[in-house]
Amino acid sequence: MFYIDIFFKHVWNILPYLKTTFLVAAITFLVSVLLGGLIASGMLGKNKPGQMLAKAYVNLMRCVPPIVLLFIVYYGAPYLVSSLFHKDINGLDAIYFAIISLSLLHGASFAEMMRGAYLAVGKGQEEAALSIGLTKWQAFYRIIFPQAFVVALPILGNSIIGLLKDGALAYSIGVVDITGRAQYLISMNLGGYVLETYLALALIYWILSSITQKAFGALERRLQKG
Amino acid sequence: MLKITDVHKAFGDNEVLKGVSIEVEKGDVVAVLGPSGSGKTTLLRSINFLERADKGRLQFDDIDVDLKNASKADIKKIRKKTAFVFQNYNLFANKTALQNVTEGLIIGRKVPKAEAAERAKKALDKVGLSERYDYYPGQLSGGQQQRVGIARAIAVNPDIILFDEPTSALDPELIGEVLNVMKELAKEGTTMIVVTHEMQFAQDVTNKVIFMDGGKVVEEGTPKDIFTHPKEERTKQFLRRVIPNYDYSI
Numbered sequence: 125m126f127y128i129d130i131f132f133k134h135v136w137n138i139l140p141y142l143k144t145t146f147l148v149a150a151i152t153f154l155v156s157v158l159l160g161g162l163i164a165s166g167m168l169g170k171n172k173p174g175q176m177l178a179k180a181y182v183n184l185m186r187c188v189p190p191i192v193l194l195f196i197v198y199y200g201a202p203y204l205v206s207s208l209f210h211k212d213i214n215g216l217d218a219i220y221f222a223i224i225s226l227s228l229l230h231g232a233s234f235a236e237m238m239r240g241a242y243l244a245v246g247k248g249q250e251e252a253a254l255s256i257g258l259t260k261w262q263a264f265y266r267i268i269f270p271q272a273f274v275v276a277l278p279i280l281g282n283s284i285i286g287l288l289k290d291g292a293l294a295y296s297i298g299v300v301d302i303t304g305r306a307q308y309l310i311s312m313n314l315g316g317y318v319l320e321t322y323l324a325l326a327l328i329y330w331i332l333s334s335i336t337q338k339a340f341g342a343l344e345r346r347l348q349k350g
Numbered sequence: 351m352l353k354i355t356d357v358h359k360a361f362g363d364n365e366v367l368k369g370v371s372i373e374v375e376k377g378d379v380v381a382v383l384g385p386s387g388s389g390k391t392t393l394l395r396s397i398n399f400l401e402r403a404d405k406g407r408l409q410f411d412d413i414d415v416d417l418k419n420a421s422k423a424d425i426k427k428i429r430k431k432t433a434f435v436f437q438n439y440n441l442f443a444n445k446t447a448l449q450n451v452t453e454g455l456i457i458g459r460k461v462p463k464a465e466a467a468e469r470a471k472k473a474l475d476k477v478g479l480s481e482r483y484d485y486y487p488g489q490l491s492g493g494q495q496q497r498v499g500i501a502r503a504i505a506v507n508p509d510i511i512l513f514d515e516p517t518s519a520l521d522p523e524l525i526g527e528v529l530n531v532m533k534e535l536a537k538e539g540t541t542m543i544v545v546t547h548e549m550q551f552a553q554d555v556t557n558k559v560i561f562m563d564g565g566k567v568v569e570e571g572t573p574k575d576i577f578t579h580p581k582e583e584r585t586k587q588f589l590r591r592v593i594p595n596y597d598y599s600i
Contacts, residue, residue, distance in 0.1 A: 251440060252440035252442065255398060255434035256429075256502060256506055267445075270444045271443055
């Protein structure tokens with residue numbers, strides 16, 4: 125028996141926790157962009173050790189399942205911090221650990237995306253910019269970045285959806301986002317209405333992903349030139 | 351005006367330039383000829399530091415620098431005096447024809463926007479693109495794109511324009527429109543170095559021809575010298591191969 129009224133009630137009950145889901149996704153996104161940019165510039169730079177380090181990092185992250193990394197960070201980070209700085213961070217809100225591990229993970233895939241987009245623009249664009257008197261930095265932000273951004277858009281849209289969905293794992297270390305809330309509702313009902321609850325949760329993720337996808341599609345069409 | 355001496359450049363084990371020296375006077379139109387792989391493009395790119403030579407000296411008016419160790423400030427000075435026209439045009443794909451030309455003025459040379467637009471329009475009019483200001487490179491033909499490339503170069507008022515095989519990527523029927531623009535510039539006294547495979551252009555428009563092979567200058571002289579009385583066997587061989595029915599003994 126499927127209780128449609130419970131389904132809708134649970135959608136309603138879960139919705140307020142979108143706040144946490146968005147918070148995790150937004151901060152993870154920002155940190156991933158910064159970390160990804162750093163790693164991408166390492167991979168593209170002339171510095172050999174920098175290149176190797178960046179590549180090793182990306183490879184390492186590619187090989188770890190998200191949930192495994194989440195637990196490693198959750199249990200490992202306090203250990204690391206206490207042995208290095210003699211500070212106890214065990215009491216820190218789980219949301220921090222979730223953001224750190226998701227950023228570590230997505231920073232690597234963002235780096236790959238940025239590297240690919242940068243290379244797709246082509247060396248000639250930079251050379252032309254230098255030849256008319258722009259500095260390397262001006263060439264980057266005025267000529268290369270705007271083009272690389274358009275190249276990266278479709279992948280970026282996907283990455284953001286992936287990041288949003290990976291956030292669901294955070295419930296496993298106790299973050300109460302929409303997935304955490306759904307788990308809570310199930311346990312409040314002593315394991316009842318499981319299907320109603322998960323479908324309610326899925327519906328919310330589906331709407332979020334669709335909106336993201338549509339938004340990026342629209343942005344892509346707008347920025348397409350020539 | 352411009353003198354480069356003993357330029358060496360290797361990519362890994364491949365020695366592309368083995369001590370090349372050339373000299374250009376104001377108003378010169380110099381053609382650099384030679385088979386592919388002879389180092390002509392690398393030489394041209396070394397002049398404005400798109401390629402960093404391993405050795406060599408560059409004298410440009412009052413600037414005198416070592417090509418290998420030139421400072422950022424020197425490079426900037428030299429790039430301000432030169433402009434480059436690329437084989438593949440390399441127009442900024444995210445900018446319109448007009449913006450392609452104003453970019454170097456507004457950002458590279460700090461020209462006020464209104465004045466830059468004015469100068470850019472003049473440059474585009476000159477290459478026959480007064481109807482195409484707001485077109486993106488993707489909406490232009492190859493010949494039109496290259497003409498925007500030339501407008502971009504002339505707009506910054508360089509002392510010398512470096513052309514790197516400007517017509518090699520073009521359909522045969524579009525080559526003429528680009529060469530005509532270059533002829534026009536030559537007539538007005540623009541100093542240019544042109545790496546090219548267009549023998550007719552080299553013969554008719556330039557006042558100096560440099561023939562390179564294997565990373566060295568084999569022979570140089572007036573177009574007449576090179577095309578009708580080449581001294582070196584290698585030059586004769588090359589001309590026989592690239593010019594149909596060529597007979598240097600005439």
